[in-house]
Amino acid sequence: MADLMTLSRYNLQRKRDYEGATGDFTLLINHLALAMKVVSREVARAGLLDVLGKTGAENVQGEQVTKLDVLSNEMLIEVLNDLPMVAAIASEEDEEIRLTRAGRLSGRYLICFDPLDGSSNIDVNATIGTIFSVRKRHEIGRDATEADFCRAGSEQIAAGYCVYGSSTMFVYSTGDGVDGFTLDPNVGEFVLSHPDIRIPASATCWSANVGNARNWRQETHAFVRTLGSGEAPYAKCSLRYIGTLVADVHRNLLQGGVFFYPGDTKAPNGKLRVLYEAHPLAYVVEQAGGKASDGWRRILDVVPSGLHARTPLIIGNAREVDLYASLCAASHG
Numbered sequence: 619m620a621d622l623m624t625l626s627r628y629n630l631q632r633k634r635d636y637e638g639a640t641g642d643f644t645l646l647i648n649h650l651a652l653a654m655k656v657v658s659r660e661v662a663r664a665g666l667l668d669v670l671g672k673t674g675a676e677n678v679q680g681e682q683v684t685k686l687d688v689l690s691n692e693m694l695i696e697v698l699n700d701l702p703m704v705a706a707i708a709s710e711e712d713e714e715i716r717l718t719r720a721g722r723l724s725g726r727y728l729i730c731f732d733p734l735d736g737s738s739n740i741d742v743n744a745t746i747g748t749i750f751s752v753r754k755r756h757e758i759g760r761d762a763t764e765a766d767f768c769r770a771g772s773e774q775i776a777a778g779y780c781v782y783g784s785s786t787m788f789v790y791s792t793g794d795g796v797d798g799f800t801l802d803p804n805v806g807e808f809v810l811s812h813p814d815i816r817i818p819a820s821a822t823c824w825s826a827n828v829g830n831a832r833n834w835r836q837e838t839h840a841f842v843r844t845l846g847s848g849e850a851p852y853a854k855c856s857l858r859y860i861g862t863l864v865a866d867v868h869r870n871l872l873q874g875g876v877f878f879y880p881g882d883t884k885a886p887n888g889k890l891r892v893l894y895e896a897h898p899l900a901y902v903v904e905q906a907g908g909k910a911s912d913g914w915r916r917i918l919d920v921v922p923s924g925l926h927a928r929t930p931l932i933i934g935n936a937r938e939v940d941l942y943a944s945l946c947a948a949s950h951g
């Protein structure tokens with residue numbers, strides 16, 4: 619029992635390390651984790667309940683909304699709505715921000731999340747996940763606005779994700795390294811299983827939707843040629859693509875690798891969203907010693923033009939992210 623470092627115990631211990639900590643932030647992380655435990659339960663029972671399939675509606679991104687998307691979104695909103703320290707929420711599923719019931723005026727924190735990343739993998743039982751980030755707002759005492767959210771990713775004070783895979787794992791950072799907790803289904807608690815995650819020094823794989831190669835620009839083709847060259851340091855580098863961003867990034871974080879969803883001739887800004895996907899994952903990966911870029915800029919420096927703005931994303935081992943950036947610079951001058 620003494621060794622069972624649960625997420626709540628871990629957070630309590632950390633709180634003691636920070637002078638003046640009110641416990642608000644600890645409570646917030648614990649509630650986010652609680653919501654993800656509930657989502658994990660629903661994901662695990664998905665085939666048994668009537669929660670598979672699409673609702674028939676489209677979300678703000680013009681994508682088909684699945685029933686589990688809706689359920690996860692509601693679950694997170696429900697949990698966050700009554701926390702007095704949370705002022706407002708931005709969800710990938712919602713067109714506008716949501717001011718919370720309890721904290722809209724006095725809450726210090728703004729939360730962004732993608733309730734269920736990898737929706738197209740739900741019905742085939744492949745790994746999916748939830749991604750979140752926490753920001754502190756600059757002004758309290760008034761309703762938060764979209765502009766309060768549309769700021770650089772470097773303003774995040776915490777970010778993380780939960781992957782619903784062969785086990786459920788909660789991984790997060792508060793700017794002081796990255797820790798991973800695995801859900802023990804018998805105890806119902808996240809238990810510290812991966813302390814101080816560091817991305818391995820070299821990439822063992824690369825991950826991209828090669829189906830888009832027909833639209834890729836020359837820098838992306840050149841990048842793939844290098845990764846697939848079979849020459850050092852890529853002699854053993856293989857392709858691994860789950861097609862759920864958070865799951866691909868999670869694997870690469872643990873085993874070394876680079877994920878890229880670049881801008882191309884069809885979609886110059888790529889597919890992934892700045893606030894709900896790129897910013898939080900970039901925060902985690904940087905904290906683990908990796909890098910994230912849009913090819914030109916550090917992702918954490920990107921200021922989104924709107925709540926649902928998209929960005930090209932190259933994320934993983936520093937060496938490979940830098941290589942992609944140098945190829946961009948070479949092909950566009």
Ligand code: FDP
Pocket residue numbers: 734735736737738739827861862863864889890891895
């Ligand atoms: P999905 O559309 O299934 O929700 O941004 C969402 C996302 O999945 C990412 O998780 C994933 O990496 C990417 O889109 C997959 O896009 P492609 O199907 O174009 O490869």
